Amino acid sequence: MEKKIDERVVDEIERNHWKTVGKRILKDWRVYVMAIPLIFFFICWRYLPMSGLLIAFKSYDGKDVIGSPWNGFAGFKELMTGSYATTENSFWKAFRNTFTLSFYSMIFGFPMPIILALLFSEIKNETYRSVLQVLSYLPKFVSLVVITTLVNLMCSNGSETMHTSGGPITVLLETIHMIPKGTKLMYQSEYFRPIYQISGIWETAGYGSIVYFAAILSISPTSYEAARMDGASKWAQIKYVTFPGIASTLTIMLILEIGHLLTVGYEKVMLLYSQETYETADVISTFVMRTGGVGDTGSNTGTIGKTIASAADLFNSLIAMLLVIGSNTIARRVSSTSLY
């Protein structure tokens, strides 16, 4: 008897809860209406494509994803241990290259914005400083096609038949004997990484310094005064005042960077690499493109290629997601700040 009453009370509360939820939804129906375009867009062009990942587990006929017969993990097996793992431009090479490119970006690209911000904060003439800053942000807003076209032209090799001596960078490096004459910067795999990293620094270091510069500006000037009173040299001030002041920003940025270890900008690689530089330049996304027959470097390998490519993509996406979520969780723990 008693139990029944309890149940009835619970039911009543449940019903009331849903009644109030319903009421609140009705009251704010206009807010939901405003969210409709967003929901529509994300379902159509972000969530629906996810169903296409099933291709990785199917033998895809090139038309109907859902209707294709199941294939289990055969695609993954083929990708990781089969012919795609043993060929010259294998999946595992692309996997290693992805990590290597990201890793070098971190070693060279990560400290640059910090150094720049540190130096910017030293320039007290505001007009001059903003001129320098504005110039250094500029490359960030230029398209990748333009940047890579510039890189292609400026690093182009000379040609006997066309009577050209190559782009200005080739000419410069040849004059100072850093590269032997006749080097093809864009077509020799040992130069791909330096070109990728240096153009990357050119592109993003200035813009990346904004966040650190803001952090340095927020350090109270009295801290520096106090340090100076104690006779601290500039190096000591940087070590004991500036670095502790930007430590939290630095930690977050580093963690987030780690989270993006597997998301190498495929567009830039695609626009810079060529068959001759696959050795160092082929990353997972370009492997996917090539195998899946996407883009101008794609050789259409038929429908089996699409299965293999989707398997590689899914594998990549899953690890990338784990890295991003993991790094975000850590960032949140460390400083109660997270990107999302």
Added chain:
Amino acid sequence: MGGRLDRSEIIFKIISYTLLTIFALFCLYPFIYTISAAISSQDAVDAGKVVIFPIGLQFDAFKYVFEDRSFWLAYTSTLFVTLWGTVWSMFISIFGGYALSKKRIPFNKGLNFFLVFTMWFSAGMIPTLINYQQTRDIFQNIGIVDQKWVVVIAMGLAAYNIILLRNAFSGVPKEIEEAATVDGANEFQIATKVFIPMSKASIATVALFYGISRWNGYFWAKQIMVGEDQIPPLQVFIRNTLDKVLGGEETHSYDGFSVSSLFYAMIVCAVVPIIIIYPFIQKYFAAGVNLGGVKE
């Protein structure tokens, strides 16, 4: 700030001025070189003599670009995609961001997760391509044959930008909203007459981010706009021309200027709009970046 500078401080100042000046010039140099090489003579460019200033002036490369009809068709394509793409993305982002910022509505958390999940996990290239191709077919079936609309409608939205706007709307004081409610304004009026005017700086920032990314858009436009009768945007045009030259398909030489000069001239034309709006947008950079961190 009182007192004389310590010796180490003077040294550091000198280093800062020197290195930053060098870095700024390093950032600027390719642009200067581009302009100079576009208007230098064929011999000077091909022999690699151009360093900073133009040598042996010619304006034929620019003239050639100005008279190239297909270049300007691609240019108008880009203008079209930039204009309508920004309008469409902003429409979704402003109202979507507004709804996401309303913590009081049921399922708000779910809606936020719905958005943020797409930043963690994406469908990947092949499924996305197939999806866009299907979208193109559907558009075709309902009579939209201009594939620029596929680029405008189905692409370009960035979850990050929507979150920037959500945060801006969350920052509007509650009292103002309550006052508007008391005055009898409905939610649409509150959004358009109170929240949007109060978040002008953030809206401008996001619009500029969208505008620039639309102007620079390349990859998916190239994959999707493949029909014979289609005019892909400028970036695709430049890259296709470059591919032809690099691939040796086009060995045709130009009268009076180097083939490199032709590209430099095209690049100048492609970058000029960004340089023009640049002075107006640079004050928003700091605001845009700082909004990115979410304090909870």
